[in-house]
Amino acid sequence: MPELPEVEVTRQSFAERIAGARVTAVRLGKPLRWPLGHEPATLVGQRVGDATRRGKYLWLPLSADVDAAGSGAQSGGLLMHLGMSGSLAFSDAPGPAGAHDHFDLATTRGTLRLTDPRRFGAVVWSEALDGGAAGKLIAGLGLEPFDPAFTGTYLHAALQRRRVAIKQALLGGDIVVGAGNIYACEALFAAGISPRLRSDRLSRPRAERLAAAVRETLARALALGGSTLRDFRDAHGMAGAFQQHAGVYGREGEPCTVCATPIRRIVQGQRSTFFCPHCQR
Ligand SMILES: [Zn+2]
Helix, strand or coil: CCCHHHHHHHHHHHHHHHCCCEEEEEEECCCCCCCCCCCHHHHCCCEECCCEEECCEEEEEEECCHHHHHHCCCCEEEEEECCCCCEEEEECCCCCCCCCEEEEEEECCEEEEEECCCCCCEEEEECECCEHHHHHHHCCCCECCCCCCCCHHHHHHHHHCCCCEHHHHHHCCCCECCCCHHHHHHHHHHHCCCCCCEHHHCCHHHHHHHHHHHHHHHHHHHHHHHHCCCCCCCHHHHHHHHHCCCCCCCCCCCECCCCCCECEEEEECCEEEEECCCCCC
């Protein structure tokens, strides 16, 4: 599943090239998780702005010219999500759409294409990122991990209100976004915190360490994605590359890199958790 670092690296792969382009055609394939919610033809002629990211969503602003207003075109943007298996590629010569290519945004600078075999991804038109359809989808998201407001104090206060295991609180995404399964396991290992610890029992100093570990783990994944961008064709390749450098994730039974205790795997909320029973308390 594409996680925040993969989505951010995807954004960086096309944002500069597509900015300022004009939409020349929109092609829809099979239905995705949510409908576009807008007449595709009205997007033709609109200008693409700067692509941004919020959580695992990408936002592509589109603006209609004043002189095109007579045709009923309305400025807004496209909110994109890669779902379980989606990937976005921007190309000068995308070729004919394949069986799993379900959205094309053709522009004067190239075509942005969503390929999504399982179709849990989506492209949704919205009048604004913080309003309309997009506003509803992003309303419950927690802070961005690199937001200066994401501090140990904030994390500690948020965890004080939870009774669930700390890994579940991180995965929820309503305190901080980006700590998906791999990255939550790695951050807890880096901070020396048991994934089973009840959220409200985490001390203030340990919350400081955890906030730093979440930021550092995601920064490391981003750096890895940036350096391997040319080599990976989709987001899964990048997750695989990160896992090769993982301290605990996917390493059940292998020795801890710090203390050599065998790494354990447990299931929390139907997801595998990997941890060192000696280093993480
Ligand atoms: Zn250990």
